[in-house]
Amino acid sequence: MTNRRSFLTGAGAITTAVAAASVSRVAMAALPEPVLQTHAETMSPLVPTTGRPYNPVVTLNGWTLPWRMNNGVKEFHLVAEPVVREMSPGFKAHLWGYNGQSPGPTIEVVEGDRVRIFVTNKLPEHTSVHWHGQRLPNGMDGVSGLNQPAIPSGKTFVYEFVARRPGTFMYHPHADEMTQMAMGMMGFWITHPKVKHPLIDDVDRDFVFLLNAYDIDPGAYTPKIMTMLDFNLWSWNSRVFPGIDPLVVRKNDKVRIRIGNLTMTNHPIHLHGHEFLVTGTDGGPTPKSTRMYEVTTDVAVGQMRQIEFLADEEGDWAFHCHKSHHTMNAMGHEVPTMIGVDHRKVAREITKLVPDYMVMGERGMADMAEMEMPLPDNTAPMMTGAGPFGSVEMGGMFSMLKVRKDQKPGDYKDPGWYKHPPGTVAYEWTGILPDPARFASEGGKSMPAQNMPAQEIEVQVRKPVMGNMKH
Amino acid sequence: MTGSTMNKIFRLSAVATAAVVLAGCASVNIDQTLADTNGATKPFTQGKLELSRTEQQQQARSKLSNDLLAKQLSMDDAVQLALANSPAVQTLLAQSWADMAQANQAGRLANPLFSFERARFGSELELNRLLSFGLLDLLTLPQRQEISRGQVAQAKVQLSASVIEQVTQVRQAWVRAVAAQQTLEYAGQVNGTAQATAELAKRMQQVGNFNKLQRARQQVFYADATAQLASAQHAATVALEELTRLLGLTDAQAAQLKLPEHLPELPKEPLQAVTVSAKATQQRLDVQIARNQLDMAGKSQGLNLINSLVDIEIGIRRDTVFDKAAATKTPRTGYELGIRLPIFDWGTSKRDAMNAQSLAAASRYESTVRGASSQLRESYSAYRTAYDIAKHYRDEIVPLRKAMAEENVLRYNGMLIGVFELLADNRDQISSVIAAINAYQQFWLADSALAASMTGKPTSMVMSAPASGGAGEAAGH
Numbered sequence: 001m002t003n004r005r006s007f008l009t010g011a012g013a014i015t016t017a018v019a020a021a022s023v024s025r026v027a028m029a030a031l032p033e034p035v036l037q038t039h040a041e042t043m044s045p046l047v048p049t050t051g052r053p054y055n056p057v058v059t060l061n062g063w064t065l066p067w068r069m070n071n072g073v074k075e076f077h078l079v080a081e082p083v084v085r086e087m088s089p090g091f092k093a094h095l096w097g098y099n100g101q102s103p104g105p106t107i108e109v110v111e112g113d114r115v116r117i118f119v120t121n122k123l124p125e126h127t128s129v130h131w132h133g134q135r136l137p138n139g140m141d142g143v144s145g146l147n148q149p150a151i152p153s154g155k156t157f158v159y160e161f162v163a164r165r166p167g168t169f170m171y172h173p174h175a176d177e178m179t180q181m182a183m184g185m186m187g188f189w190i191t192h193p194k195v196k197h198p199l200i201d202d203v204d205r206d207f208v209f210l211l212n213a214y215d216i217d218p219g220a221y222t223p224k225i226m227t228m229l230d231f232n233l234w235s236w237n238s239r240v241f242p243g244i245d246p247l248v249v250r251k252n253d254k255v256r257i258r259i260g261n262l263t264m265t266n267h268p269i270h271l272h273g274h275e276f277l278v279t280g281t282d283g284g285p286t287p288k289s290t291r292m293y294e295v296t297t298d299v300a301v302g303q304m305r306q307i308e309f310l311a312d313e314e315g316d317w318a319f320h321c322h323k324s325h326h327t328m329n330a331m332g333h334e335v336p337t338m339i340g341v342d343h344r345k346v347a348r349e350i351t352k353l354v355p356d357y358m359v360m361g362e363r364g365m366a367d368m369a370e371m372e373m374p375l376p377d378n379t380a381p382m383m384t385g386a387g388p389f390g391s392v393e394m395g396g397m398f399s400m401l402k403v404r405k406d407q408k409p410g411d412y413k414d415p416g417w418y419k420h421p422p423g424t425v426a427y428e429w430t431g432i433l434p435d436p437a438r439f440a441s442e443g444g445k446s447m448p449a450q451n452m453p454a455q456e457i458e459v460q461v462r463k464p465v466m467g468n469m470k471h
Numbered sequence: 472m473t474g475s476t477m478n479k480i481f482r483l484s485a486v487a488t489a490a491v492v493l494a495g496c497a498s499v500n501i502d503q504t505l506a507d508t509n510g511a512t513k514p515f516t517q518g519k520l521e522l523s524r525t526e527q528q529q530q531a532r533s534k535l536s537n538d539l540l541a542k543q544l545s546m547d548d549a550v551q552l553a554l555a556n557s558p559a560v561q562t563l564l565a566q567s568w569a570d571m572a573q574a575n576q577a578g579r580l581a582n583p584l585f586s587f588e589r590a591r592f593g594s595e596l597e598l599n600r601l602l603s604f605g606l607l608d609l610l611t612l613p614q615r616q617e618i619s620r621g622q623v624a625q626a627k628v629q630l631s632a633s634v635i636e637q638v639t640q641v642r643q644a645w646v647r648a649v650a651a652q653q654t655l656e657y658a659g660q661v662n663g664t665a666q667a668t669a670e671l672a673k674r675m676q677q678v679g680n681f682n683k684l685q686r687a688r689q690q691v692f693y694a695d696a697t698a699q700l701a702s703a704q705h706a707a708t709v710a711l712e713e714l715t716r717l718l719g720l721t722d723a724q725a726a727q728l729k730l731p732e733h734l735p736e737l738p739k740e741p742l743q744a745v746t747v748s749a750k751a752t753q754q755r756l757d758v759q760i761a762r763n764q765l766d767m768a769g770k771s772q773g774l775n776l777i778n779s780l781v782d783i784e785i786g787i788r789r790d791t792v793f794d795k796a797a798a799t800k801t802p803r804t805g806y807e808l809g810i811r812l813p814i815f816d817w818g819t820s821k822r823d824a825m826n827a828q829s830l831a832a833a834s835r836y837e838s839t840v841r842g843a844s845s846q847l848r849e850s851y852s853a854y855r856t857a858y859d860i861a862k863h864y865r866d867e868i869v870p871l872r873k874a875m876a877e878e879n880v881l882r883y884n885g886m887l888i889g890v891f892e893l894l895a896d897n898r899d900q901i902s903s904v905i906a907a908i909n910a911y912q913q914f915w916l917a918d919s920a921l922a923a924s925m926t927g928k929p930t931s932m933v934m935s936a937p938a939s940g941g942a943g944e945a946a947g948h
Contacts, residue, residue, distance in 0.1 A: 218881075218882060218885060218887050219878065219881075330885065330887060331885075331886055331887065332882070332885075332886055332887040332888050332889065334888070334889065334892075335886055335887070335888065335889040336675065336680060336681065336685075336889045336890075336891065337680045338675075338680065338889075338890070339678075339680065340678040340679075340680070341671065341674045341675050341678055341680060342674055343671070343674075345670075346667050346670050346671050346674070349663060349666070349667040349670075350664075350667050350671075350890070350894065352663065353660060353663060353664050353667070353894070353897050354876070354880060354893060354894075354897055356880045357880065357883070357890075357893070358884075360883075360884075360886065361886065365886065373884035373885075374881055374884060375881050375882075375884055375885040376878055376881040376882060376885065376887075379881075379885055379887075381885065382885060382886055
């Protein structure tokens, strides 16, 4: 714990304090000053200087909300407001969020803390905050209409409860929920254990992020809020690869990653190079007897998963959602498959009509990553991200776990590309290729097929060989 | 018979002779007439109207035609070519000359009548000579000449009107021919896109990426586009042949004809409504014709009134009687007057008819003036609307389409849309261009119709509704 305090940078240094201008200063006087964030970089962990000590988390491309202690109560101030979030370099989205960003800041408290959260609504419509997964008085659960009146525009409401159980939580609106979540209103909540918990291990690095998805037409800025499943931007903390920061660790660090899913589909999250244990779910830490080593864990809709592993393999390890189209980004689902289609002559003809036309997809979609052609304004490219050996051909829910033996404890700076020891990178074989020995008696007539058609059907495989098509 | 009487008679005959001589001198000068017409229709003919009668004129005309055909024929060139080359225009001029000569005839005196009698009575031989002419003819000659001049002037105006009509037809045919050619070019491009799409769809099916239905869906565009191309081709031929006929081209000349690829750009500013005011109404030829008719009706009124009542013939008589028995020769002179007696017909019907005709002419003039200004307003509206629509196409719809096309290429680049969507959008863009060409055509047709309306005769202009700018979703996907 103490050594972790050494990388403390302090709340004042990591946040830009800006008073919320449109809410009356008199009304604000009694409130903790809201802290707003103007950029989307991953912040160093916020080590507590007041209240009970705990081991802070790192929010991927995010930050933790500072608080003030008021007569033993931890006071936070969330401001619900429209924000502009840079989802990847050069691609900005007009979202709704909290305190300048979407998702909002992570709230970190300690088991048993009395927490008071001021929520100021600067949205054009009413809102509420639901504290997803918490044990709390019914009137604090944040379902507008059911537990409380919705917070009108321009008003500030107060939530107050005791963080009763340690674990991983989320917060999000429960008023006009579909719109507000489609617009990016959500945040993370961590309740750290007060005392050493038998099922909660100490870790060296504790990362958190939310899975979220948007539907923003290429060239537009605002998400389409009516979309049900056909989202085109799959993001972690509203960032898309290559805009997502890597998860940087020191070799042999014990690492915890907490993932919450606020999209409308499940995400099989997959880590390369290591096996992990699922040590916690929505309900808290899992019993040890239920834990098994895995390399992929499915995070279903509205769920949270907490995985832990020992980062004992150096390198740059891919870490991503295993639904491959979630690692592609904005793409046209109606684009026909062009693989194997000979474009000669036709392409020339089309170029006459559409001068900027280039053949794409004839050999697959890797063209996309290679060509770098102009896209509509404010469009995240589909498959991109330059690695040390070329394009990573990824987008969306994709990042890397970077394990380095010389990474200092508490240092989250990107160490650059991994320098592979000689002879440890796949290479081209230039020698002779011997004929493979093949098993020669496949099939046979030991079990002849019954009821065959009178004539044997010949399966014709048409190979997409260029230049030999009769037309 | 006294000497003074004789003197009177001879004086009268001298006047008659002089009148005959004078009347004979005033013939129609067609060259002057054409110069006048060129002056009156300057914006239309640019002074190039000419009737060729001599070999030299013929050659000059054919040289001009050849020069014009050697280059790309602009709208004004087309007018010049028609004036120089079209047999129809020459027919018009010759016919007009004939009409004017006819009108001129009315301003002349009827030839005097000479009668000779030879009669024998016993020993007497009588030779009677009578030179007679219509006295009224002579007395009304100045008046009739004036009417005749009016009729010639009328024929001139009529000629100008016909020239303007002819020129307007040439201009409009030129506009149609160029537009049809332009439309054909774009129909060819649509067809090209459709063909590329169909070919690609065929290849898609061959490698198994498309099923039959998907391929057929793309193929059907090509099939449609081919049919449209064929009819565009015919429409272009029809328009070109209409122009060929109006230019009066021979087959060899028709083969030489070269039209520009595009209709002219729109004028920077449209004509303002004040330019096309009531002042223009007075200059209009149909108004002038009606006024001439009214004037002539007024003049002939008095004349015909006399004619309807009296008809006086005067004759100079000189008889000689030879008496064989007496061996004498007795001359006898005198004059003869013949007067038609208004007993049965006091001329009331004729006067009624004349009155009615004058009344009709007055009303016709009034109605022409009124109609002219209304018709001019309509022509201006057609002109202005066509201008605004064409400008709207140029400044709004086509650029929007272009922007959409550019955005779609970007979307294609990002694999957000496929090549079939890209091509379908391209087809839509071309359709908008065709609609824009149509709008330009409408403008130039309206422009020539308005010009004709302002100086010439009313030329009606039916505006066709503008085609949709393709606001709907792109078809074909």
